[in-house]
Amino acid sequence: MARYKLVTFDVYAALFDLEGSLVPEVRAVLPPEVDPVAFFRLWRSKQLEFALISNSLGRGHLKFKYLTERALEYALKRHNLELPADTRAALVAAWNRLRPWPEAGEVLAGVKARGCLTALLSNGDEAMLRELAAALPVPVDHIFAADQAGFYKPHPAIYELPLKTLGLDRSEVLHVAGSASDVMGARSFGLPCAWSNRGRDYVLEPDLGPDFEFPDLTGVLSLL
Incomplete structure (x- = not known):
């Protein structure tokens, strides 16, 4: 038994x-002067931070996709970057194509x-x-x-x-x-x-x- x-x-x-799957996606769309590993780690840390905060807000459950989108926007702002809406959507969608x-x-x-x-x-x-x-x-x-x-x-x-x-x-x-x-x-x-x-x-x-x-x-x- x-x-x-x-x-x-x-x-x-x-x-x-996670990092091995998503850093190449990030690298492909960022300017060469931006470190893609550091950018991804900021994105991930803010995603997790938002998840923890949302547990205590008392405003109902916020979808993980939404947290991922908001954390990406934060990372872009911290780097004074803008990306087209379809590029941002593609980065978020890449979370559904991770390598085991x-x-x-x-x-x-x-x-x-x-x-x-x-x-x-x-x-x-x-x-x-x-x-x-x-x-x-x-x-x-x-x-x-x-x-x-x-x-x-x-x-x-x-x-x-x-x-x-x-x-x-x-x-x-x-x-x-x-x-x-x-x-x-x-x-x-x-x-x-x-x-x-x-x-x-x-x-x-x-x-x-x-x-x-x-x-x-x-x-x-x-x-x-």
Whole structure:
């Protein structure tokens, strides 16, 4: 019998290569004097900042696509840049065409072979995640999105989605996180958590550290 019934994967860090996918898109449309890596990292940081702020505004859920658009506008203003509307739209749409990490297909297949269901558990909108899931070399069984929960990570509502939807206990779900804040959110909610820590980062609160930590996704298979 499998140790876990469901393995959920973070999307924008654990399962997909965000920077490797989007920096080339940014580089293609920016002036040569603008560092595309720095521009992308500002865009991403403001997107995450807006997600965290929106959890506390009490104004209802703001779609992840909208946050992405607003964060892009911020990054452009900070660099005193303007881009045509169709170019901005193309940059936002590129979030639906991310490349998975090289080992993602092997790991998803291995999880399934060990008798576990697989799922995406992400800040993305469900529509965005369905496009990404369709491009994976191995299909996932479920998609749990922030717009289903009405909140963004690390709010507990998003980590509760698999339990409410599938009737599982916390101990039956292994969450594979890709960032320190995701680790803390999952652990605070009480989910067992494995961290694919490619960036060799650290959690701010040691009491909410991961149960398991690996340099990439392949270590997950040793837990099943």
